[in-house]
Amino acid sequence: MDSDDPTDKAAVVRRFEDWCNEHNCVMEKVQVASTAFGLGLRATKDVEPNEVALAIPLDLVLTVPVAARSIAGQALLRSETTREQPVSAQALMYVVMIHGWHDATSKWHPYLRQIPSKHQDPLCWTQRERQARLKGTQLLHEVERHEALLRLVHQSIFPALSQELPEMFPEERYSFASFTWARSALASRCFAETHLEKFLGGGEVVPEETMNYVRLTANEAARLSHDCNAVLCPLLDTGNHDPNVTIHVGLRSDKNGFQLALARDSGVNKGQEYFINYGNHGSNLQLLLGHGFCLPDNPQDTLPLKLGKTAGESPEQELARKLSGLVEGEVVDLSRADLLPERLLALLRISTLQDRSLRVLLHENDSSEKTILSRLTTPIDVKFDRHAELHALSIVQKHLIMKQHQIQSGNPQTELVEGREGWARCHYAEIYRSGQLEILQAALKEAKARERAIMEEHHVHLEDFEEGEEEEDDLEDEVIDPEAKRLRYA
Numbered sequence: 038m039d040s041d042d043p044t045d046k047a048a049v050v051r052r053f054e055d056w057c058n059e060h061n062c063v064m065e066k067v068q069v070a071s072t073a074f075g076l077g078l079r080a081t082k083d084v085e086p087n088e089v090a091l092a093i094p095l096d097l098v099l100t101v102p103v104a105a106r107s108i109a110g111q112a113l114l115r116s117e118t119t120r121e122q123p124v125s126a127q128a129l130m131y132v133v134m135i136h137g138w139h140d141a142t143s144k145w146h147p148y149l150r151q152i153p154s155k156h157q158d159p160l161c162w163t164q165r166e167r168q169a170r171l172k173g174t175q176l177l178h179e180v181e182r183h184e185a186l187l188r189l190v191h192q193s194i195f196p197a198l199s200q201e202l203p204e205m206f207p208e209e210r211y212s213f214a215s216f217t218w219a220r221s222a223l224a225s226r227c228f229a230e231t232h233l234e235k236f237l238g239g240g241e242v243v244p245e246e247t248m249n250y251v252r253l254t255a256n257e258a259a260r261l262s263h264d265c266n267a268v269l270c271p272l273l274d275t276g277n278h279d280p281n282v283t284i285h286v287g288l289r290s291d292k293n294g295f296q297l298a299l300a301r302d303s304g305v306n307k308g309q310e311y312f313i314n315y316g317n318h319g320s321n322l323q324l325l326l327g328h329g330f331c332l333p334d335n336p337q338d339t340l341p342l343k344l345g346k347t348a349g350e351s352p353e354q355e356l357a358r359k360l361s362g363l364v365e366g367e368v369v370d371l372s373r374a375d376l377l378p379e380r381l382l383a384l385l386r387i388s389t390l391q392d393r394s395l396r397v398l399l400h401e402n403d404s405s406e407k408t409i410l411s412r413l414t415t416p417i418d419v420k421f422d423r424h425a426e427l428h429a430l431s432i433v434q435k436h437l438i439m440k441q442h443q444i445q446s447g448n449p450q451t452e453l454v455e456g457r458e459g460w461a462r463c464h465y466a467e468i469y470r471s472g473q474l475e476i477l478q479a480a481l482k483e484a485k486a487r488e489r490a491i492m493e494e495h496h497v498h499l500e501d502f503e504e505g506e507e508e509e510d511d512l513e514d515e516v517i518d519p520e521a522k523r524l525r526y527a
């Protein structure tokens with residue numbers, strides 16, 4: 038897509054505002070404005086709490102069914118290229134977006150043109166940037182996974198569709214780079230289609246005619262694979278994100294017909310930015326992957342931890358794991374509010390309980406998933422199994438330290454792209470990375486504190502534990518390695 042030349046951009050924004058007015062969008066109290074985060078919304082008058090400051094006619098909303106019925110959508114779905122295979126609903130949206138960006142006759146042309154031509158999420162970073170900035174993090178895997186999937190979706194249609202219909206879909210327009218732009222545009226601006234299925238404030242039954250926007254006909258449903266419940270809502274999506282704002286989005290009707298409307302719980306004074314909230318895509322991984330930015334001290338941030346498969350699981354361990362509904366190698370999310378999740382410790386306890394303790398545990402319970410799981414999510418008493426709890430806490434520390442080292446081996450500050458773009462990438466990668474490290478550090482402290490509490494309560498000592506060599510902040514030195522050090526219980 039073309040670059041964002043400031044002069045062109047101003048004209049493109051004016052054209053977009055004119056388009057909104059031509060379509061009777063409600064925006065008497067807000068306007069599109071330049072903000073610290075690109076375009077945004079600014080209040081031109083005081084907006085009261087719960088007042089609808091923005092509303093757009095339903096027929097401006099771009100949903101999967103609407104895309105399927107558009108000119109480009111019809112050409113795609115009726116093509117020989119896609120005749121034998123279901124078409125990805127995401128791909129359909131991307132094709133219609135790219136078509137609308139180029140074709141001035143498209144209804145959404147003025148809207149699509151004002152979407153930034155470049156995005157800052159890691160799918161748009163180079164391989165070198167990803168490796169340097171995200172090394173050792175879950176986000177690196179997610180970016181590679183998303184890119185590989187996007188490539189498959191692109192290859193399932195192009196270049197074959199361009200060869201079949203070169204005038205409608207010229208090959209140079211429907212490149213993988215254009216698909217990446219469309220994917221990032223959709224991911225960073227989309228609303229859930231469920232907003233179109235309820236009235237603002239709830240209560241009334243949504244009329245059948247409005248359901249056409251979200252419901253596919255049987256024919257359409259048979260042609261599409263259902264991998265997209267995202268919709269594009271012009272103007273509403275110009276709002277930038279403030280996690281402290283609560284918004285309500287839903288239908289309402291006026292003399293012009295049905296509209297999709299947005300209101301905030303809190304008011305906004307004239308001259309202030311009118312922020313919205315992007316909803317429950319709360320972790321920094323989700324924000325950076327979807328929106329190209331993330332938040333410092335994000336309370337919703339999580340650190341996904343995967344323990345990996347246990348080599349040579351005993352029959353007792355396997356039975357306990359299966360009966361408790363735990364999955365080998367499952368990913369557990371650590372967060373500031375839940376530093377050592379129950380399921381993580383339960384999985385570790387299975388691996389540290391002796392087989393005879395596991396046999397007792399399996400027999401003393403009624404073998405239902407709930408009771409076994411609740412037994413495993415409760416700390417193991419040293420009288421029941423002398424080493425299990427401390428060993429589990431020791432292993433969790435090893436995993437946390439390993440993860441810490443992996444993340445620390447990256448270098449997010451590497452200057453690989455110049456200018457504001459490069460700064461933003463460094464900045465948000467560093468916020469993401471330090472958030473991950475903070476959760477790890479806090480989880481390590483928590484594991485250590487629990488370990489100490491057990492040792493003190495039960496007068497446990499490590500045979501070769503040398504007081505004085507212990508450094509408070511160097512948790513790696515404090516890890517009890519069950520293989521190397523034998524625990525002695527007083």
Ligand SMILES: C[S@@+](CC[C@H](N)C(=O)[O-])C[C@H]1O[C@@H](n2cnc3c(N)ncnc32)[C@H](O)[C@@H]1O
Nearest residue numbers: 074075076225226274275276277278328329330
């Ligand atoms: C739905 S769009 C909002 C309009 C956008 N600013 C524009 O220029 O078109 C979402 C994008 O705005 C930017 N953005 C929104 N809120 C932000 C925030 N709190 N911090 C940083 N960037 C933000 C990010 O680039 C994000 O991908």
